[in-house]
Amino acid sequence: MLLRILLFVGLAVLVYLGVRRIWNDWSGKFNADAEEAKRLARERDKLERQRPDVIDLKRGDDGTYRPKDRDDADKRH
Template sequence: MFLRIFVFAALIAIVYFGIRRIANDWRARFRDLDKETHERDLKERARPDVIDLKKDDDGVFRPGSGDDKGQGPRR
């Protein structure tokens, strides 16, 4: 009887820690991907040929006023 309880407890512990390790590995992988994507986006945003679009009052995205980078059309 004691052996059966011990075996079930051991199996439950193995499954629990296995699932926990898999979840942590996936979380770390997605965190790394998010970091790489963020760094790539920052590099692309810093390029001089990239225009920032601002949402206008009517809901249409238009080039910004150019105050922050000195780019965009003047009105």
């Protein structure tokens, strides 16, 4: 009877460790894929900002976003 209990406990531990390892492997893979997607999106955004047809917006005092003026850097509020 004791041998049967030890056998089932041993099997349960092996199954638990296997499931835990699979969980860690998969979650690590998904996290790595998410980080890679973020990095690619940041690179794409940086490249898009350099295009001449992209307009930079500045948030006004009223909360509305408007195109930046070229002489806006000289203004001090």
